[in-house]
Amino acid sequence: MSMLTGREIARLAGVSQATVSRVVQGSTRVSEENRRRVEEAMAKYGYVPNAQARAMRTQRSGTIGVIVGEFTNPWYPVMMYALAREINHADLRINFWVSDGGNSEQAAIEAIRSKQIDGLIFTTATRESPALRTALELGLPVVLVNRSLEEITSDQVVGDNTGGGASIATHFLTHGRTSVAVVGGGPWVSTGRERRQGFLDVFADAGIHIPPDRTPETKFSHQAGLDAGRLLLADDPPDAIFCATDIIAFGVIDAAKERGLRVPEDLWVAGYDDIPMSAWKVLDLTTVRQPIDEMAKLALRNLLTRIDNPKAEVEQKRFPTELVLRGSTGNTPM
Missing domain, CATH: 1.10.260.40 (lambda repressor-like DNA-binding domains)
Structure with a gap:
């Protein structure tokens, strides 16, 4: 040394x-x-x-907490890796907790109350999240990533979910796919809600009404996509389905295979997030890409600013997204 x-x-x-x-x-x-x-x-x-000596001088732990969703959605490990890289680069330690409503989140609450962490990054949160409520009540610096909550004042770093959903809708319409469905995006999660609304708004502007039975609200999981796909494809199936996450889209593709439908010949499927599996040739999923590395970098920068100066101006940043065309929609250009 x-x-x-x-x-x-x-x-x-x-x-x-x-x-x-x-x-x-x-x-x-x-x-x-x-x-x-x-x-x-x-x-x-x-x-x-020397991290320990630095903590003694600054009265800080030198540790950043990160709360992620359950790993049944592969998007979370991707974001977790990006955040870990940035936090390690800043010579800080990391504590990860899974927001599962159980012991893991309770451990995060105890760390907040005992000042074991200097700040907290949430990659998943709702207004009812116990750890988020505790952090805000105790004045712990907080940044939300990939989540937007209008009712709280905090730094928030998100992708343009509304614009991303709209880009899928425009792609469908441009290629004559008007009998469509959208899966996911319940009101409890901002990302899904915004992606869904962006998609629906484009069709509404084109004078096309998508009935409620073709807009099922689901959790973000493969099973939820499979179940929704089975219902949507049972009778008079749509010719294109937009899913609020890639993992939902994988479930819908499996449901299509069960019905003997071919993707993309009989059915177009699009997802959101561009997780690594989406590029696998067996899936070849059209999706929307978020700039995860840039989002992670800004999230940590904002958190460190907040730790250094609690009265710093709040920043709520929306990053542009990118439509990634692959075989699940025929790999056709806009």
């Missing part, structure tokens, strides 16, 4: 010791030039900050 101190790194970089501390803590209150000089000095001389 390097014997250099933060004071010596400051001297070598030509900055103050406070600037070195801010860089180590991941604070945004550092100019890009000073950050570059400090990072180059640390890399050149092999300086490794």
Whole structure:
């Protein structure tokens, strides 16, 4: 381990010791030039900050908490990896909890109350989430990722879910797919609700009404997609189905296979999230891609800003999304 101190790194970089501390803590209150000089000095001389000593000086734990959804939805490990990479890069520790309504979330609440974490990133949350309520009540810095809650004041980093849903609808309409269905997107989850509404609005603007029996609200799981697909495809099936997540779409594709329907010859299916499995040739799913790496980077940056300055201006950022065309909709261009 390097014997250099933060004071010596400051001297070598030509900055103050406070600037070195801010860089180590991941604070945004550092100019890009000073950050570059400090990072180059640390890399050149092999300086490794001592997390325990830093925590004693700053009265902080040096730990960021992250709450994720159940891993039955493969999107969560993808986002978890992106957040872990950013948190590790900031030389901070991570605690992950699964929001399952059970012991895991209770452990997160105990960590919040005992000040074991400096801030918390939620990748899944509703207004009733116990951990979110506890964090807000105790004034813990909080950032929501991939979730939007209008009724709370906090930093929120999301994709343009409404625009993403609309892009699928426009793709369907452009290619004459007007007998359609949309699966998922119950009112309890902002992402699904917004994706669903964006899709429905495009068809409404085109004067096409999608009946309620073709807009089932489901959880985000393969089984939910399978069950919904079986109902939708039983009699007078639609010619295209939009699913609020890729994992739902996989279930719908399996339901189509059970019925002897071919994708895309008999039925178009589109999802949302572009998880790695979506590109597998056996699935080849048209979907909507979110800039997960950029979302994770901004989420941590905003959280560290909030930790450093609790009164900092709240930022609610919506990233643009990208329509990814694959074989499940014939791989046809817009």
